[in-house]
Amino acid sequence: MDVSPHPSEAAKTTVTVLVTGANSGLGFAICCRLIDEFLFTRPQSQTLYLLFSTRDTRKGNDTLRRLNAHLQKTIRNGGRDHLVETRVELENVLVDLTRLLTVKALAQQLLARKQRLDAAVWNAGLAGWTGIDYWAATKEVFTSVVQATTYPEFMIGDVGALAPSQLSGYGSVHTFPEPGLGKVFTANVFGHYMLTHWLAPLMDGRSRVVWISSTSALPHLFDVEDLQGVRARMAYESSKRLTDLLVLNSETAAARREVETFLPSAKTADGGQGGRPKMILTHPGIMVTNIVDSSWWMVIGMLALTYLSRLLGSPWQGIQPYKGAVSACFAVLAPPSQLQELEEREGKGKWGSACDHWGHERVARMEVEGWGFGGELGVRPSGSVSTSRPGRREPTKESREEFEEVGRRVWREMEALRIGWEGRLGRVEVDA
Template sequence: MSLPEDIPQPENGFYVLVTGANSGLGLGIGTRLIDEFLQTRPQSESLVLIITTRDKRKGDATVQKLREHLQKVCRRVERSVPGMAMVLQRRVHFRQEILDLLSLVSVQRLCKRLRQTTPKLDAVICNAGIGGWTDLNWPLAVWKILTDWKSAVTFPTFKLSAVGWRAKPQIPSSSGEGGKKVEEPPLGEVFCANFFGHYLLGHYLAPLLARHDEREQTRGRLIWVSSLEAYEHAFDINDIQGLAGKQPYESSKRLTDLTAITSRLPSTSPLVDKYLAYPKEPPEHTTTKPRIYVSHPGVCGTAIFPLPLVLDYLWFMAMFIARWLGSQWHPATVEKGACAMVWLALAQQSSLDAMEEREGVGKWGSATDWWGRERVERTEVEGWGWGGRVGEAKRKGRSPYARDLTAADREAFEETGRRCWVEMERLRGEWEGRLEEAGVGVAME
C-alpha cells in the first residue's frame, strides 16, 4: 500500500477512483481513461488514477499494465510530435489501494485513508463485482441461440446461479465488549460485492466528491456500473439481497438501476441527502452535492463468467455475429465497453445537465455500430423507459421484456426505488452500528 509521501497530489489534478481495475472491464476503464483524458483535457490538468484491487500483488501488476499502456501512447505521439512523450507522462499519476468489497471493514478502512490523504475526488467508478453463476442451461442456451441469436446473446436467460450464497462473516467471533459475541444477520455475497460494498463506498467518499467549488461548474460523480441483464422479473423488494432468488446478479443490477435513477426524485431526496451527506464548507471553500449516474458496458468479453479457452473464442464470435445482425450492444472488447463509464467521468457537467434536462434521467450504455465504432447510447429500463417520460420515441436496442412506458409503470418504478432507498439506508445504519458495537468499525473522523 502506498505511503503518504508516495501519494500523488499534483496541482490541478483530476482524481478518479476505479474499483476492480486489475482485469477485464476495470482495466479497460483505466486504459481508456488515460487515452481520453490526454486527448480532451488541457495540458494544465493531470490525471490521478486510483485503482483498487484485493491485494498488493494484483495492484502492482495493474499499475505496471497501465504504465505500459501510457508508454505505448507516448511513443505513438512522440513519432509525430517530438518531445511530447515527456509532457504526457508527467500528466498521468497512478495510485493503488487495497479493497475487498466483501468486507465492510475493508471499505471503511480504504475510505478513511482516502479522506486523510486525498484532496478531492472527481469521479468514483463502481465497477468491481461477481456473477455468482455456476453453469449454463445448455439445452435452453442452444435453443435460444438457434431461434433468436441476437436476443439470446444480448439478454440471456440461460445462466444458472447459486442460491443463498453468503458473504464471509463481518465480525470476528471474539468481538464485542468483554468478548461478547455480536450477532450478525446473513449478508448476500453477490449483493455485497456488486452493490452494498459500493453503496457504503459512495457514502463514505461523498465528502471528497463534494469538494468542488460552485464556480468550477462541475460535480463529483458517483458512477455505478449496471448491466443489460438488470431484469425487472429478477428483483424482489422483499428479498433485496437476492438470497432466496435464482438470479442474484441480475437482482443486484436491477437494484443499481432503481436506486441510481430515482436518486434525483423529490420522493427520495431526504434519503439521498442523508446518504450523500457532507460537511458544508465556509463560503471561500464551497462544496457541491455529488451526483449519481448509472451506466453499463454492453456485452463484452470479461472473466466475470470464466469459460474454457475454446468457448471463450466461440463467445467472442457470437458477439461479433450479433453485432453484424444489428445489435448495438456488443462492443466485445473491454476498451470499447468502457466507453460509457469514461464518458460519464470526463464529460462537461453542462453537457450532462443539458441532455438530462432535455431527455430525462437515464441509463447510459456503451454501444457500437456494425463496424465496431463505439458511442454512448441511452438504454431502456423496464418501468422507466429511456428517460422516464410517457410517450417518448422508441429507440434501437430494446429488451425483449420491454413494454411501452405508462404512467402507472413509472409510478410503480418510483415507489419501488423509494422503498429501495429506505431499505438501503436502514441496512447501512444497522451494519455501521453492528460493526461499531463489535469494536471493529472504523470511524471516519
C-alpha cells in the same frame, strides 16, 4: 471537512478518480481509456490522479506495471514527449467489497488525506454463476442470437450464496449473530454503497459517482421482497436492476429523504452548500471478460455469437473491454454541458456503450423498463438506442409510478441496512 487537491499538484489542477476492480476486464480498460482520453482532451495544466483498486498487492503491482506499459504506448503512438507522462499519477489501493471492514479501511485511508474526489467508478463485481444450462442456452440461441447474447437467462446462479462473516476474526464491536449478506449483492451494490456514503466528505456537487449496470438488468429478475437477491434464481441480474432503481431514483421525490442522509450535501469553505455528488448510471454492453469462468472453446463460442449478434443488428456488442469502457469514461470526463445539464434537460439516463456493425463505439441512452430513456413517458432523446425484447412491457403511467414506488422502497431498505451495518462496524472517524 475542507478537501483540497493532491498536495504535490497544488499549483495545477488535479482530477482524482477512483476505479474499483481494476485488475481485469472492464476495470482495467476503464483505467486505460481514462488515461488516453484525459491526455488528449484535457489541458496540459491538468493531471490525472488515478486510484485503482484490487483485492491484493500482487494484483495491484501487476496492474500498475500493465497500466504503465499502456501509458508508454499511448505516449509513443501519440508522438508526445515524455513530459506528458508526469500528467498521470497511478496508485493502487486495496479493497474486497464483500468484506466491509476492508471497505471501511479504504474509506478511512482516503479520508485521512482530505484529497477531493472528482469521480468514483464502481466497476468491481462478480456474477456468482456456477455454470450454464446448456439446454436453455441452445434453445435461446436458436430462438434469437441477439436476445441470447444481450439478455441471457441461461446462466445458473448460486442461489443463497452469502458473503463471508463481516465481524468474526476482526475483533467485533457488536454481539453475534450478525445478519447474513447476499454475496453478489454485497460485491456489486452494498460494498460500493457503503463506500459512497463514507467517502461523501471528499465529494461535492461537481463529483460523480459512476455505477456500472448491465443490459440484463431486467425487472422480472428483481423482487423487492428479496432486495439482496439471496433467493433469486439470478442474483447478478437482480443486483443490476437494483443498481438501476437506486441511481435513476436518486433524484426523484421518492427517495429525497434517504438520499439526503446517504449523501449529505457538502459545505463550501465559507459554510455555503457545495452540493451533493451526482450518481450516474452506465452499462458497458456485452464484452468477453473473466466474469464468465469459461474454457477456451466456450470463449471462442461466445466470441462467435457476439460478433454474429453485432452483425445482426444488436447495438450492445462492444466485445472488447476498451470499447465497453466508453460510457464509464464519458460519465467521468464529459463536461457538465454534455452530462449533468443534459440530464437536467432530458432526464436521468442509463448511458450505454453502443456499437455499430463495424464495431465503432459510442455512448447512447438505453431504455430502462418502467423508467424509459429519461423518466418521461414517450420521450426518447436524440441519440438514444431502442432495443426490443420479448416480454418487454410497454411503458405506461402505472409502470412509471411503480418504478418510483419500488425506488422509494429500495432506498428506504438500503439506508436501514447501511445504518445497521455502520452500527456493527463502527463509524468511520473523520478528523475535523
